[in-house]
Amino acid sequence: MAGRCRAYARGVTLLLATDPAHAEHLTSVGHPERPERLDAVLAGVEDLHLDTDLHLIEPRRATVDELLLVHDASVVDLVQRLHELGGGSIDADTAMGPASLDAALLAAGAGLAAIDALRSGEGEVAFCAVRPPGHHATPQRSMGFCLFNNAAIAARSLADAGERVVVVDIDAHHGNGTADAFVADPRVLYVSLHQWPLYPGTGRHDEVGTGSAAGTTLNVPMPPGATGDVYLRAWDELVAPAVERFEPSWLLVSAGFDAHRRDPLTDLALSAGDFADLAGRLGELAPAGRRLVLLEGGYDLAALRMGTSSLLAGLLGEHRRDEDATAGGPGADHVEALVRWWATIGAERCQLET
Numbered sequence: 001m002a003g004r005c006r007a008y009a010r011g012v013t014l015l016l017a018t019d020p021a022h023a024e025h026l027t028s029v030g031h032p033e034r035p036e037r038l039d040a041v042l043a044g045v046e047d048l049h050l051d052t053d054l055h056l057i058e059p060r061r062a063t064v065d066e067l068l069l070v071h072d073a074s075v076v077d078l079v080q081r082l083h084e085l086g087g088g089s090i091d092a093d094t095a096m097g098p099a100s101l102d103a104a105l106l107a108a109g110a111g112l113a114a115i116d117a118l119r120s121g122e123g124e125v126a127f128c129a130v131r132p133p134g135h136h137a138t139p140q141r142s143m144g145f146c147l148f149n150n151a152a153i154a155a156r157s158l159a160d161a162g163e164r165v166v167v168v169d170i171d172a173h174h175g176n177g178t179a180d181a182f183v184a185d186p187r188v189l190y191v192s193l194h195q196w197p198l199y200p201g202t203g204r205h206d207e208v209g210t211g212s213a214a215g216t217t218l219n220v221p222m223p224p225g226a227t228g229d230v231y232l233r234a235w236d237e238l239v240a241p242a243v244e245r246f247e248p249s250w251l252l253v254s255a256g257f258d259a260h261r262r263d264p265l266t267d268l269a270l271s272a273g274d275f276a277d278l279a280g281r282l283g284e285l286a287p288a289g290r291r292l293v294l295l296e297g298g299y300d301l302a303a304l305r306m307g308t309s310s311l312l313a314g315l316l317g318e319h320r321r322d323e324d325a326t327a328g329g330p331g332a333d334h335v336e337a338l339v340r341w342w343a344t345i346g347a348e349r350c351q352l353e354t
Contacts, residue, residue: 013163014055015125017056017057017110018110019130021059021099022106024100025100025132027095032265033297033299037299041171042129045308047305048313057114059109062105062148063107069153069156073220075140075141082101083098083101087100090141101147103131105131108150110130111153111214111292112296118289124316125291126292127294128150128293128294129295131293132148133145134149135171135254137149138181139181144176144199149181151167151252151296154292155188158250158252163249165186165248166189167191167253168252169296171257172195172256173199173200173256176202189248190216190344192219195224203221205341206341208349208353209350212353215353222331223331224267225329227331229327230334231274231278234335237335251290253311255307257297257298257303262300262302263303265299269326271323272307275306275311276313280314282311296307309322344346
């Protein structure tokens with residue numbers, strides 16, 4: 001096992017947005033998106049030993065108007081109707097209990113509250129430790145464990161305020177909801193590194209955005225078994241150049257930890273050390289005070305804890321390794337093919353669209 005991080009420099013502050021109500025979101029017995037996930041994530045924050053450099057954000061609920069920044073009224077209406085019935089199923093994967101609406105409103109409001117706190121200069125990085133997750137919720141429907149799209153609502157609010165936003169989604173499942181929300185919005189660059197094939201079946205490399213937003217969707221599908229060295233090569237050769245061209249003023253991270261090799265729902269092979277390496281690169285995308293992290297998936301509790309501490313430590317300027325980084329898995333040839341595609345066909349498609 002690799003060594004832990006050094007002590008933090010004083011004055012580097014993590015803002016934490018969470019609420020006990022998130023643990024009250026109950027779906028069904030044996031469901032992988034369970035309240036214990038939140039305990040594991042918060043334990044990962046505690047492992048950083050930030051002491052006075054950890055500040056809590058006052059929680060708030062998203063308003064209907066804020067939900068409508070991303071979602072059709074039919075989505076909000078359905079969640080409200082199920083709440084009035086005491087809960088129920090939206091699809092085979094997505095269900096509500098009696099307290100789910102309150103948890104979802106707080107989850108959608110967490111990113112907005114975090115943005116306000118960051119703008120006020122209260123910290124360098126904000127982390128929304130929330131349930132339910134959000135990146136599968138599309139403008140037209142709730143799905144994939146997600147009721148409202150927490151990251152998309154935060155990103156849209158920033159874009160409407162004149163910011164250029166990059167959303168980097170490292171969840172093993174493609175964030176189809178976030179991609180759909182910004183497929184035609186050139187103010188937001190959506191980047192997803194995810195397993196392919198895997199639920200929800202979206203996230204092909206040739207999904208690049210439409211119209212004036214062509215080129216502001218970058219999907220990097222990874223084969224089962226991909227390791228950290230392949231992720232870093234994809235980052236350096238695909239993601240970093242795209243972000244540099246886009247010149248974002250804010251970074252949002254959809255932080256799923258189900259790319260970890262322990263996760264029961266996926267087949268990728270990352271370690272906590274790989275999340276640390278990714279964090280170092282993420283921190284280069286936007287200045288301190290403009291970095292917002294929102295919890296998405298991850299269903300092994302130990303991986304959640306280690307992944308949370310490794311990712312946040314990196315964004316705070318330290319390198320924490322509870323596990324060594326990984327290498328030697330498949331996918332290098334796949335990344336090389338993606339680089340060639342973007343240099344030829346992808347570039348031509350984006351020119352034609354715009």
